[in-house]
Amino acid sequence: MSDPLPRRTRRPGSPAHLVPSVVEVSPADTIQRIIAGGLLARALDVFVELGCPQQLAIYGEQSAQELAKRVRAQPRQLATILNALLSDSIVNRTEIGHYVLGMTGQTLLADHENTMLPSVRINAHRLWRAAMDELTDTVRTGRAAVTDAHGGLYAYLEAHPETAALFDWYMESRTRRIAPAVARREFGATVVDLGGGTGHLLAAVLRAHRDATGVLVERESVARRARAYLEEQNIGGRWEVLAGDIFHTIPPGTDYVLASVLHNLDDARAGSLLAAVRDTMTADSRLWLIDMLTPGGSEPHPAHAIALRMLGLFATTERTVQQYTDLLTGAGLWPDRRMQSLPWGLSLITCTIAPPPAGS
Numbered sequence: 224m225s226d227p228l229p230r231r232t233r234r235p236g237s238p239a240h241l242v243p244s245v246v247e248v249s250p251a252d253t254i255q256r257i258i259a260g261g262l263l264a265r266a267l268d269v270f271v272e273l274g275c276p277q278q279l280a281i282y283g284e285q286s287a288q289e290l291a292k293r294v295r296a297q298p299r300q301l302a303t304i305l306n307a308l309l310s311d312s313i314v315n316r317t318e319i320g321h322y323v324l325g326m327t328g329q330t331l332l333a334d335h336e337n338t339m340l341p342s343v344r345i346n347a348h349r350l351w352r353a354a355m356d357e358l359t360d361t362v363r364t365g366r367a368a369v370t371d372a373h374g375g376l377y378a379y380l381e382a383h384p385e386t387a388a389l390f391d392w393y394m395e396s397r398t399r400r401i402a403p404a405v406a407r408r409e410f411g412a413t414v415v416d417l418g419g420g421t422g423h424l425l426a427a428v429l430r431a432h433r434d435a436t437g438v439l440v441e442r443e444s445v446a447r448r449a450r451a452y453l454e455e456q457n458i459g460g461r462w463e464v465l466a467g468d469i470f471h472t473i474p475p476g477t478d479y480v481l482a483s484v485l486h487n488l489d490d491a492r493a494g495s496l497l498a499a500v501r502d503t504m505t506a507d508s509r510l511w512l513i514d515m516l517t518p519g520g521s522e523p524h525p526a527h528a529i530a531l532r533m534l535g536l537f538a539t540t541e542r543t544v545q546q547y548t549d550l551l552t553g554a555g556l557w558p559d560r561r562m563q564s565l566p567w568g569l570s571l572i573t574c575t576i577a578p579p580p581a582g583s
């Protein structure tokens with residue numbers, strides 16, 4: 224039997240012009256939509272790789288021929304890419320068939336306040352793409368062979384400074400979005416950010432809490448970039464950056480931050496990191512866990528896509544609230560049940576080493 228064609232429906236008796244049209248989607252259309260999503264993502268990569276967003280921003284409305292000349296491409300082939308990006312307003316087409324950068328496309332500029340350029344560029348990077356190409360293998364073997372061949376993603380980044388700079392930019396672009404909400408919370412005297420990247424979250428916390436000091440622990444190369452960033456943040460000398468391994472270098476503090484770190488680790492490694500942090504914590508200190516929570520139901524959530532990326536790069540995954548609760552309690556930590564949703568699909572869970580007092 225052939226698939227039913229999508230058709231427009233309206234309630235009987237309703238005047239057509241008052242009823243929003245509903246398009247029925249068949250199961251085959253749904254599969255087609257999923258396949259198309261992957262193809263459109265490639266169109267986005269090409270648009271960015273060719274430098275189209277900048278050329279459209281600099282020179283404004285232009286024909287496919289003019290843009291093709293500027294980005295050294297073929298006009299008809301480029302027009303196919305541009306047309307694929309029309310419906311999401313990445314580009315818009317004028318009445319005379321010229322192209323302009325659309326509202327969504329503006330976020331592909333490096334200086335946009337919510338730039339998505341590093342997200343697109345990291346997604347298009349050959350290692351990220353290779354990891355996704357080998358996903359079936361990862362699901363079969365439980366290993367991320369593409370990154371394992373380099374000693375893991377972070378060893379690859381050590382050996383490839385340009386990619387490391389892109390990765391740090393990508394993490395910063397995410398962290399900048401969540402930092403204000405996290406910084407508004409109450410913090411104690413010493414904030415320890417383990418695997419704190421280039422320091423954007425720590426800087427935001429220290430700017431908001433003038434009495435607090437901060438310690439960031441990172442791999443040597445990232446630690447160097449974090450020092451350079453923190454020096455420019457108008458937070459005086461209230462910070463220190465330690466180059467080291469977060470499994471072994473956990474300085475004393477009142478607040479410990481683990482942001483987008485645990486999702487890179489399998490349960491055994493995540494459990495031992497949490498246990499090591501717990502051993503350093505005192506009755507008054509808190510752990511701030513920031514990661515995505517996979518919903519228990521079937522609703523769409525960004526965590527599912529990022530879980531696929533974790534699978535490809537680390538053979539790990541995002542976790543549900545219950546999985547985090549099990550990990551945390553297994554390491555002797557008490558998660559506060561009031562979790563905070565943050566931008567970018569992230570969530571914040573705070574934990575203590577003793578149960579919170581009743582009624583708090």
Ligand SMILES: C[S@@+](CC[C@H](N)C(=O)[O-])C[C@H]1O[C@@H](n2cnc3c(N)ncnc32)[C@H](O)[C@@H]1O
Pocket residue numbers: 377394395398417418419420421440441442445467468469470481482483484
């Ligand atoms: C996904 S990034 C998150 C960065 C930062 N917390 C943020 O949210 O923007 C994970 C960070 O953990 C660091 N990292 C991973 N394993 C580490 C280890 N064993 N010792 C020190 N840093 C580590 C990486 O260098 C990387 O910067």
